[in-house]
Amino acid sequence: MSSEIDSLIETVQQNCHISDARFAQNYTLCIYLLKMRELYRWEQGHGYEEKLAHEALGGWITEREALWDRVENDAFSDLSFASQLFSPFESDMLNNKLFPHGYVYSGGYGRFAKPLFVVAELESQQQHQAMNIVITGRELARDIVAPPAMTQGKTIIVRRESLQRMLWERIEEWGWKEYENSMGRALSSYSFKDSPAEILEEMTNNEIEAVVLHEIGEYxxxxxxxxxxxxxxMSIAGTKSELYARAIRDHIADAISTLPQLIATQNTPSIHFYMANFSGIRREIFPALLDVYKQWCSSDNGSLTPVKTCIDRGLEHWVSIANEMVNIYNNSSEYERIDRLEAMINLAKLET
Structure with a gap:
């Protein structure tokens, strides 16, 4: 079984290289270098606090880019396990064979329709209504993009290792200045200076709950x-409209599941951390949420009722916008679709 797992990991990693070769150029130089730094840290097994040698990192990037040049035009390979062949996107079927051996596989699509692949150790499984929630441990094959979670059909896969790396990067970024903001408020609930490793684990466990809530909302x-x-x-992949569409869906998922539950359980560290990550297009089109959050932070009574009211208002708004986007898709030609979507999205901002 060990040799079969090793062969599977090798094939998945090769598919990761092919996907990275085709899509890595989509990132800005700054984002690209950050992602390569994080991928190098994972691949070489460096700890979160370990400083990376610039010369070694630079040499690794050069070698990786040369590898990508060689494989960019290769086709993805099918995956062999238990005397069966699986398409790289037949995650559920392959996992039926892998779960009993303590492993998890995921093959799907992310932003810009980039194929995302991962093999990891299985940490735990639990059922939530009709959904199977899978928590992974150590990752054995992965690509340059490592989302903390993904939903495929009725399966939610939460990548503990990727989530923890993301949390550490945010902590490290905040630590450069240590100013009072949403991230500072979130971290004030944890004593990082006393025991960073233990508190990072505690924070990871807490944020896994928030990640699962978001993925339930996605479903x-x-x-x-x-x-x-x-x-x-998928028809607008790679365009500005795709980014807005994904942000709108995120708002719907969070209004259905994530934020109402965090409010109901008074999980203030996760609420602050959510707002610490409330950036980019999501923040641009929903300034009303930022306004009520700031009011909550400065209020004496600490009531989250205005925040919940804003979220309920947002849910109705974002579902309406999403349905209008599909209506435009249904009733416009390929040539006019993007212009019509962008024009409509420009009017979608929800203010106080």
Whole structure:
């Protein structure tokens, strides 16, 4: 079995290289270098606090880019396990064979329709209504993009190692200045200076809950959105409209599941951390949420009722916008679709 697992990991890692070769150029130079630094840290097994040697990192990047040049035009390989062949995107079927041996596989699509692959050790499984929630441990094969979680069908896969790395990067970034903001408020609930490793583990456990809540919301979006939503998003992959569409869906998922539950349980560290990551397009189109959050932080009574009211208002708004986007997709030609979507999105901002 060990040799079969090793062979599977090798094949998945090769598919990761092919995907990275095709899509790494989509990032800005700054984002690209940050992702390469993080990938190098994972691949070489360096600890979070360990300083990276610039010369070694630079040489590794050069070698990796040369590898990408060689494999960019290669086709993805099917995956062999238990005397069966699986497509790289048949995650559920392959996992039926892998779970009993303590491993997890995921093959799907991320932003810009980039294929994402990972093999990891299985840490735990639990059922939530009709959904199977899988928590992974050590990652054995992965690509340059390592999202903390993904939903495939009725399976939610939460990548503990990727989530923890992301948390550490945010902590490290905040530590350069240590100013009072959402991240500082989140970290004030943890005593990092006393025991960084233990508190990072505690924070990871707490944020796993928030990640699962978001993915549950993503699944429940299917009950609110037009069945053509995913088809519409794939049709605009790589455009500005895709980024807005994904931000809108995130808002819907969080309004359905994440934020109401964090508020109901008074999980203030996760609420602050959520707002610490409330940036980019998500923040741009939903300034009302930032306004009520700031009011909550400065209020004496600490009531989250205005925040919950804003979230409920947002849910109705974002579902309406999402349905209008599908309507445009359904009733416009390929040539006019992008212009019409961008024009509509420019009017989608929800203010106080």
């Amino acid at each position: 429940q979006c299917g009950e609110r959105l037009n069945p053509l939503w995913n088809e519409m998003v």
